[in-house]
Amino acid sequence: xxxxxxxxxxxAIGGTCGCSGGDSTVRELKLGGASCGCCGGGxxxxxxxxxxxxxxxxxxxxxxxxxxxxxxxxSFTAIEFLRVEASAKVRLRFNPTRPQIVGTVALPVGGVTxxxxxxxxxxxxxxxxxVTVVFSGATNTPALVVSAINAAFGAAGAPQPPDxxxxxxxxxxLALVNPAIGPQASIALxxxxxxxxxxxxxxVLVEGTSxxxxxxxxxxxxxxxxSPNAPTKVQVSGVATLDIVVAGRVTA
Numbered sequence: 001x002x003x004x005x006x007x008x009x010x011x012a013i014g015g016t017c018g019c020s021g022g023d024s025t026v027r028e029l030k031l032g033g034a035s036c037g038c039c040g041g042g043x044x045x046x047x048x049x050x051x052x053x054x055x056x057x058x059x060x061x062x063x064x065x066x067x068x069x070x071x072x073x074x075s076f077t078a079i080e081f082l083r084v085e086a087s088a089k090v091r092l093r094f095n096p097t098r099p100q101i102v103g104t105v106a107l108p109v110g111g112v113t114x115x116x117x118x119x120x121x122x123x124x125x126x127x128x129x130x131v132t133v134v135f136s137g138a139t140n141t142p143a144l145v146v147s148a149i150n151a152a153f154g155a156a157g158a159p160q161p162p163d164x165x166x167x168x169x170x171x172x173x174l175a176l177v178n179p180a181i182g183p184q185a186s187i188a189l190x191x192x193x194x195x196x197x198x199x200x201x202x203x204v205l206v207e208g209t210s211x212x213x214x215x216x217x218x219x220x221x222x223x224x225x226x227s228p229n230a231p232t233k234v235q236v237s238g239v240a241t242l243d244i245v246v247a248g249r250v251t252a
Contacts, residue, residue, distance in 0.1 A: 006043040046247040067235035078227035080248035090238030096182035096210040103198030106172035107142040115194035124180040
């Protein structure tokens with residue numbers, strides 16, 4: 001079952017106390033592409049429309065240093081409309097990516113039994129987690145190679161990505177997945193790694209990406225393209241109370 005969302009109102013420039021009239025200029029507020037609806041407005045249909053008032057967010061450090069998922073968005077697979085009213089300055093981050101290195105040559109059936117690889121995962125706050133993995137006769141299968149890398153990161157106190165370990169097999173190929181997301185996160189492989197890892201022997205660095213808004217305080221209102229071109233994840237940085245309305249897809 002879908003839910004209709006309407007946007008009706010005016011943006012008045014000039015006039016008395018911001019009201020329309022006199023020498024004011026008025027711009028109508030409406031959803032782009034909306035058909036005529038009740039009360040003279042227009043509406044669009046969304047899988048779900050969820051409002052939330054008085055939602056408190058508080059991230060440590062300066063704005064932009066740390067982000068948390070925007071409240072209410074857990075059930076959405078695509079965010080097609082978003083209204084945020086913030087009591088203090090915040091920054092929104094759209095579609096942060098998780099950096100990963102994927103091999104271009106399959107791991108040998110006999111694993112990797114010689115050499116060492118230095119891998120560094122950089123977190124979203126810029127802190128680095130470097131590990132060096134030494135391969136030997138105890139890593140003589142692809143699964144044991146993956147286990148050795150994950151054991152090294154575990155000993156270094158690295159968290160796991162939400163969907164699995166840092167090192168994993170993608171078919172027959174080795175993949176290294178950063179636990180963190182966003183433009184400060186990265187995964188790096190130092191030069192000189194064993195060629196049998198399939199990741200290359202030169203230095204490799206993959207960085208995360210995102211699209212961030214300028215800092216704002218007050219009203220943020222945006223209508224996005226429909227899925228599959230809509231944002232799929234939104235995060236926020238700052239300390240504020242938020243009133244939110246989010247609409248979009250909740251199914252794949």
